[in-house]
Amino acid sequence: MAKVLDEQSRRAVAARVQYYRDLGIFELYKREIPEGMSFGQAISREELARVAEESPVAVLTQDQVTVAEPAGEVVQLADILNDKPAALRVIREEIGDCTRCKLCEGRTNIVFGVGDAHARIMFVGEGPGADEDAQGEPFVGRAGQLLNNMITAMGIRREDVYIGNVVKCRPPKNRAPEPDESATCGPFLMRQISVVRPEVIVALGATAAKFLLGASDSLGNLRGHIYDFRPDLPQGAPERDPDFTTKLVVTYHPAYLLRDPRQKKEAWLDLQIVMKYLGMPMPKREAESNPERRSERGPEA
Numbered sequence: 399m400a401k402v403l404d405e406q407s408r409r410a411v412a413a414r415v416q417y418y419r420d421l422g423i424f425e426l427y428k429r430e431i432p433e434g435m436s437f438g439q440a441i442s443r444e445e446l447a448r449v450a451e452e453s454p455v456a457v458l459t460q461d462q463v464t465v466a467e468p469a470g471e472v473v474q475l476a477d478i479l480n481d482k483p484a485a486l487r488v489i490r491e492e493i494g495d496c497t498r499c500k501l502c503e504g505r506t507n508i509v510f511g512v513g514d515a516h517a518r519i520m521f522v523g524e525g526p527g528a529d530e531d532a533q534g535e536p537f538v539g540r541a542g543q544l545l546n547n548m549i550t551a552m553g554i555r556r557e558d559v560y561i562g563n564v565v566k567c568r569p570p571k572n573r574a575p576e577p578d579e580s581a582t583c584g585p586f587l588m589r590q591i592s593v594v595r596p597e598v599i600v601a602l603g604a605t606a607a608k609f610l611l612g613a614s615d616s617l618g619n620l621r622g623h624i625y626d627f628r629p630d631l632p633q634g635a636p637e638r639d640p641d642f643t644t645k646l647v648v649t650y651h652p653a654y655l656l657r658d659p660r661q662k663k664e665a666w667l668d669l670q671i672v673m674k675y676l677g678m679p680m681p682k683r684e685a686e687s688n689p690e691r692r693s694e695r696g697p698e699a
């Protein structure tokens with residue numbers, strides 16, 4: 399039998415509903431969670447799809463929220479952290495066939511993100527290019543191959559990291575995302591970060607670095623430091639955790655390194671900052687140098 403939510407749960411759901419409205423989602427559908435099963439478990443076992451088919455669907459409004467079991471309807475952070483792949487799938491589902499910003503007009507595929515949901519390192523670029531748009535995966539063209547080489551040089555594989563972008567649709571003519579586009583799509587990236595909880599984020603290029611850090615400095619000035627980073631999530635976002643902070647390092651975008659290969663050495667210094675922070679073994683030749691000391695500033699990417 400359905401029960402009315404207690405006051406605390408009602409406030410949590412109201413905040414969540416407002417969060418969806420901020421994203422442009424106005425219709426929410428109630429799905430029953432089997433008794434004794436967490437939200438994450440239900441998703442991971444693909445139970446929600448089955449239950450949705452078998453159960454009557456009701457539209458939720460902010461003022462009329464009822465659930466069969468209160469604990470099952472409000473997504474708990476613990477559920478998300480217990481099943482990160484499922485939590486990422488939920489974010490992808492919520493993006494849907496997105497038309498929230500004008501970048502939807504020219505895209506072929508939404509490029510969500512790829513990699514290990516439990517990764518220690520997350521690479522963030524600015525947005526998909528032509529190859530990514532065609533294949534629906536970030537960093538798969540020439541720049542992607544170079545990123546793969548950079549990751550391999552760190553002694554790990556592409557599959558070991560998580561890769562995403564500030565915007566998930568290709569900007570026309572590969573221009574940088576405009577502020578309104580980043581502001582609209584960026585919360586999805588913040589949610590991905592909040593699910594994966596990488597120990598270090600590597601911002602690839604000036605656009606990603608400036609968006610994530612909220613900074614206006616040049617890339618040359620942003621490089622060479624380890625920043626404290628806290629994802630900027632709206633109130634009510636299910637992944638919101640005021641206690642979560644991580645680190646962020648800035649380097650060149652691989653596409654820029656293809657245009658100016660002389661800066662690869664500088665990018666490698668940036669990656670060594672990450673490796674040293676994470677205690678990753680350094681290639682012998684590099685371990686003898688100090689990766690945090692930079693001899694010169696790189697130009698704008």
Ligand code: SF4
Pocket residue numbers: 493496497498499500501502508565566567579582583
């Ligand atoms: S860039 Fe992001 S917000 Fe804009 S249409 Fe694509 S998915 Fe939606």
